[in-house]
Amino acid sequence: MRYESITDAIGGTPLVAIPPEVHGLVGIDLYAKLGMLNPFGSVKDRAAWNMARTRLDDARRDGAAVVELSSGNTAKALAVIAGMHGLPFRSVTNRMKVPEIKDLLLLLGAQIEELPGQTECLDPTDTEEPLTRMYRRLTEEHARFLHTDQYFNPLNRQAHEDATGPEIIADLDGRVPDYFIACVGTAGSSTGVATALRAHGSPQVWGVVADRSDFIPGIRTADELAEVGLFDPEAFDRIDSVTSQEAIDGMLVLNRRCGILAGPTAGAAYFAAVRALREVGPAIEAGDRRTAVFIVCDRVESYMSYVRQRRPEVLQRPARANDLSTLSDAELAGVHSLSVPEAAEWIEREHPVVIDLRGSFAFRALHLAGSVNIVDEVFGELAQGGVPVSPSQSVLLVCPVGEQSLRYAALLRRLGHRDARSLAGGVVAWRDAGRPMVSA
Amino acid sequence: MPPQPPPSDVPPLTPRLSPSWRSLLADGQLVTTLVAGLGSPLNLVMPDQLLRNADAFVAVHRKFRLGGSVYFAHKANRSTALVRRIAASGVGVDVASTGELQHALGAGVPGARIMATGPKGDDFLWLSATAGAIVNADSADELDRLGRLVVEHRLPPVRVMVRMAGFSSVGFTVLTRPSRFGVGPAELDEALDVLDRRREQLVLHGLAFHLDTTALNEKALAVEGCLLAMEQCRARGHAPTAVDVGGGFGVAYLADPEQWHTYAHALTASVLGQQAPITWAGYGYGLKAERGAVRGTLGVYPSHRDKAGPGYLEALLESEGPGLRRPLATILLESLVDLHIEPGRALLDQVGVTLAAVREVRAGADGRLCVWLDANRHDVSAEEHGVLVDPLLLRADPLRVSEPVSAYLLGNLCLENDLITRRAVHLPSVPRPGDLPAFANTGGYFMDFAATDALMQPRAATVAVRSAGDGWRWCLDAEYWPEGGDR
Numbered sequence: 001m002r003y004e005s006i007t008d009a010i011g012g013t014p015l016v017a018i019p020p021e022v023h024g025l026v027g028i029d030l031y032a033k034l035g036m037l038n039p040f041g042s043v044k045d046r047a048a049w050n051m052a053r054t055r056l057d058d059a060r061r062d063g064a065a066v067v068e069l070s071s072g073n074t075a076k077a078l079a080v081i082a083g084m085h086g087l088p089f090r091s092v093t094n095r096m097k098v099p100e101i102k103d104l105l106l107l108l109g110a111q112i113e114e115l116p117g118q119t120e121c122l123d124p125t126d127t128e129e130p131l132t133r134m135y136r137r138l139t140e141e142h143a144r145f146l147h148t149d150q151y152f153n154p155l156n157r158q159a160h161e162d163a164t165g166p167e168i169i170a171d172l173d174g175r176v177p178d179y180f181i182a183c184v185g186t187a188g189s190s191t192g193v194a195t196a197l198r199a200h201g202s203p204q205v206w207g208v209v210a211d212r213s214d215f216i217p218g219i220r221t222a223d224e225l226a227e228v229g230l231f232d233p234e235a236f237d238r239i240d241s242v243t244s245q246e247a248i249d250g251m252l253v254l255n256r257r258c259g260i261l262a263g264p265t266a267g268a269a270y271f272a273a274v275r276a277l278r279e280v281g282p283a284i285e286a287g288d289r290r291t292a293v294f295i296v297c298d299r300v301e302s303y304m305s306y307v308r309q310r311r312p313e314v315l316q317r318p319a320r321a322n323d324l325s326t327l328s329d330a331e332l333a334g335v336h337s338l339s340v341p342e343a344a345e346w347i348e349r350e351h352p353v354v355i356d357l358r359g360s361f362a363f364r365a366l367h368l369a370g371s372v373n374i375v376d377e378v379f380g381e382l383a384q385g386g387v388p389v390s391p392s393q394s395v396l397l398v399c400p401v402g403e404q405s406l407r408y409a410a411l412l413r414r415l416g417h418r419d420a421r422s423l424a425g426g427v428v429a430w431r432d433a434g435r436p437m438v439s440a
Numbered sequence: 441m442p443p444q445p446p447p448s449d450v451p452p453l454t455p456r457l458s459p460s461w462r463s464l465l466a467d468g469q470l471v472t473t474l475v476a477g478l479g480s481p482l483n484l485v486m487p488d489q490l491l492r493n494a495d496a497f498v499a500v501h502r503k504f505r506l507g508g509s510v511y512f513a514h515k516a517n518r519s520t521a522l523v524r525r526i527a528a529s530g531v532g533v534d535v536a537s538t539g540e541l542q543h544a545l546g547a548g549v550p551g552a553r554i555m556a557t558g559p560k561g562d563d564f565l566w567l568s569a570t571a572g573a574i575v576n577a578d579s580a581d582e583l584d585r586l587g588r589l590v591v592e593h594r595l596p597p598v599r600v601m602v603r604m605a606g607f608s609s610v611g612f613t614v615l616t617r618p619s620r621f622g623v624g625p626a627e628l629d630e631a632l633d634v635l636d637r638r639r640e641q642l643v644l645h646g647l648a649f650h651l652d653t654t655a656l657n658e659k660a661l662a663v664e665g666c667l668l669a670m671e672q673c674r675a676r677g678h679a680p681t682a683v684d685v686g687g688g689f690g691v692a693y694l695a696d697p698e699q700w701h702t703y704a705h706a707l708t709a710s711v712l713g714q715q716a717p718i719t720w721a722g723y724g725y726g727l728k729a730e731r732g733a734v735r736g737t738l739g740v741y742p743s744h745r746d747k748a749g750p751g752y753l754e755a756l757l758e759s760e761g762p763g764l765r766r767p768l769a770t771i772l773l774e775s776l777v778d779l780h781i782e783p784g785r786a787l788l789d790q791v792g793v794t795l796a797a798v799r800e801v802r803a804g805a806d807g808r809l810c811v812w813l814d815a816n817r818h819d820v821s822a823e824e825h826g827v828l829v830d831p832l833l834l835r836a837d838p839l840r841v842s843e844p845v846s847a848y849l850l851g852n853l854c855l856e857n858d859l860i861t862r863r864a865v866h867l868p869s870v871p872r873p874g875d876l877p878a879f880a881n882t883g884g885y886f887m888d889f890a891a892t893d894a895l896m897q898p899r900a901a902t903v904a905v906r907s908a909g910d911g912w913r914w915c916l917d918a919e920y921w922p923e924g925g926d927r
Contacts, residue, residue: 011492011612019664031881111613112613113613113615114614114655114657115615116615116616116617116653116655116658117653117654117655117656117657117658118653118654118655118741118742119617119652119653119654120653120654120687120688120785132736132737152733212701213700222705223701223704223705223708225707226709226712226733226734227733227734227735228733229730229731229733231733232732251628262904293922357765358774358775359764359771359774359775361671361764361766361771361775362771362774362775362776364671364777365670365671365674365775365776366776399774400770400773400774401505401773427774427776428505428773428776429696439674439878
């Protein structure tokens with residue numbers, strides 16, 4: 001298919017059936033609406049484009065910057081759209097919780113502003129909390145901002161009412177699904193699609209939120225919903241909460257069994273959908289069939305650190321042969337550890353290579369004269385391949401307190417080095433003994 | 441007849457309370473006698489708990505092998521007993537006025553263990569210098585004034601720290617509230633000029649900051665900012681050895697975090713008009729309804745915190761320096777930099793309780809109870825600091841029970857705004873005159889920080905308590921000594 005602009009490729013995303021042997025539901029056909037296949041990678045592309053497109057020319061004329069309170073997919077889509085139109089994009093956020101998204105935003109040229117945290121010494125008379133101040137700055141008379149305001153902007157919901165919803169009906173051959181399940185973030189896609197579906201039938205609309213004090217990217221907790229201007233409790237027949245662990249469970253099913261490389265947000269929607277549909281399944285009469293649709297918000301690739309943090313076993317790699325963790329007590333006990341006077345005397349007499357394993361900042365400030373700086377991480381990496389020092393060259397390893405140097409000396413010995421010693425007590429002991437140090 | 445109020449529809453916010461306080465407050469006779477003899481309101485402090493808290497911070501230092509000291513931020517409580525207890529330990533004191541400095545010295549804290557912070561007149565500077573305290577300076581001018589005083593009075597060299605502010609972020613913008621204190625990175629050279637000129641009088645001990653924020657990333661940026669600035673200091677021949685990260689480690693006030701979420705939910709519903717208001721005249725604590733949605737930010741202290749006190753310090757030290765990309769603890773350790781901390785609130789966690797007597801109970805306009813206490817909002821200033829927690833209710837007649845009720849707590853000042861709580865609190869039963877609401881964990885900032893003599897109402901007396909195996913010993917705050925001062 002040929003397009004004149006990438007933005008023309010937004011929408012028209014597939015509706016894909018989840019195999020019955022995977023979801024295990026009786027009498028229900030479950031479909032995934034793949035918002036993740038939009039060109040910038042998420043269901044938000046449509047809303048971002050809808051909120052920005054009519055105002056881009058004015059913004060360019062005024063030299064305005066696109067601004068949004070987002071740390072996720074909306075920011076990503078707006079960063080691309082702003083970039084395509086020669087506008088700067090600024091993402092204001094309380095906290096960037098997903099490091100990969102933050103990196104991607106910076107890569108796309110976005111400016112990120114993190115709002116200050118809450119004050120520790122609270123002043124209740126200060127009504128100027130940072131968010132209010134920011135909103136005021138954005139709405140000042142001559143402010144040059146294109147503020148898309150996704151939590152309150154009706155164009156967010158409209159995008160899904162006009163397009164995402166009708167697409168679902170069209171792909172179901174004109175039928176309205178019996179159940180529609182969507183995660184609630186800005187409430188744009190969930191309420192927008194719900195409105196479209198209800199115009200042609202009477203589906204059950206289920207919202208999915210994150211469990212209290214848990215975090216699922218792009219989803220609110222039940223308590224946070226009240227802060228969302230577009231959220232209308234009347235639009236939902238029920239609201240279920242999902243934990244991050246359940247979201248990852250759902251995500252892994254989509255990834256491994258369905259070939260849908262969706263992220264944890266979609267995992268939450270899938271998990272909540274199957275859990276709730278399992279309740280209604282038995283009530284369906286034999287021969288009768290129901291249809292359910294959930295939204296796949298975005299892709300899995302950006303959430304590796306999220307998974308690593310919450311489900312490390314999924315990503316665990318076996319320890320490498322020469323990892324420090326593989327050292328035995330006997331190997332550690334075999335290391336020649338030198339006290340500060342012994343080390344000073346040895347340096348004087350034998351001129352070993354002194355390798356300082358501390359960070360370069362610390363090394364720059366103060367170190368033993370004549371020493372070489374190989375930061376612990378780098379040294380560990382080098383040691384995976386073998387001894388990074390000639391085996392006959394005697395080595396004194398130095399670290400802050402003598403713990404790491406002991407381990408690395410043991411490792412060098414294991415790898416066949418003949419005389420690697422460790423400075424007991426490290427540079428701290430060296431300093432405390434009043435021995436001289438120099439700076440770079 | 442006392443009013444028969446409807447049962448409470450306000451979710452409870454039950455305070456965290458240590459077993460020691462539970463045991464003490466369960467001793468009805470002791471508590472009643474104290475209030476009968478010393479009046480309402482009455483502050484109780486437990487000096488030994490302060491040291492246990494300090495030990496928990498020291499354990500964090502030890503875990504990361506870091507050197508440096510804990511300085512108790514005196515401003516959070518003016519009790520003499522607490523400072524005397526500190527004097528008999530290895531903990532230091534952070535003083536922010538001449539009065540506090542005198543108080544610490546009088547309590548027996550060695551001058552070398554004192555850190556002088558905040559705005560300083562010449563009197564404060566002179567006494568700090570004479571006592572051998574570290575002066576944590578706010579500006580180049582202050583350093584210069586200090587240097588001049590050292591010359592004039594022929595004092596030995598004074599250890600100084602330079603307080604910094606306005607750290608610039610790397611990669612992306614980390615916004616921080618502007619501070620009235622400290623020198624920006626651009627002004628550091630000016631401070632170093634003074635230190636260059638005053639090498640005979642001033643010794644640069646290190647760099648400091650104190651940010652009023654709960655956000656770890658802002659503080660991580662500041663720690664790194666100080667470390668980088670130390671390089672600048674070294675380049676000019678100074679040898680700073682410490683970074684002072686100030687305080688602000690926080691306290692978790694609630695026993696059950698779930699209660700906080702439930703309460704926040706109810707407050708939002710109340711602001712949106714989805715339920716009867718649970719606050720005085722619909723007060724929103726910063727939230728307001730706008731077309732069915734909530735705008736604004738809840739302007740209260742997060743009464744539940746996942747990370748508070750030593751746990752917060754640990755998290756800060758484990759976080760990475762944004763530019764140097766190593767954990768802060770590692771950078772500090774390997775750079776041979778000591779870490780000073782100045783906790784106030786966190787060191788006073790579970791150190792104090794304030795008692796206030798119920799004088800009168802009546803029905804309010806909205807049907808909830810109005811409970812008039814013999815104390816005012818400056819005596820129990822948790823609300824003023826945005827901390828929302830229910831009091832315990834020590835009943836004069838423990839056998840009398842009723843359904844839980846909700847009540848506004850009103851103060852003893854003849855002023856409309858003297859509300860001890862602007863929200864209805866949840867009480868386990870209908871209070872009666874003579875009952876003693878006990879406000880838990882008031883030691884940090886809520887006890888005497890804001891107390892006034894307004895309307896000539898008496899201030900609270902303070903009593904120091906100590907566990908003595910078979911029960912509790914107490915004495916007036918001013919009569920407490922670590923040794924031989926017991927009753």
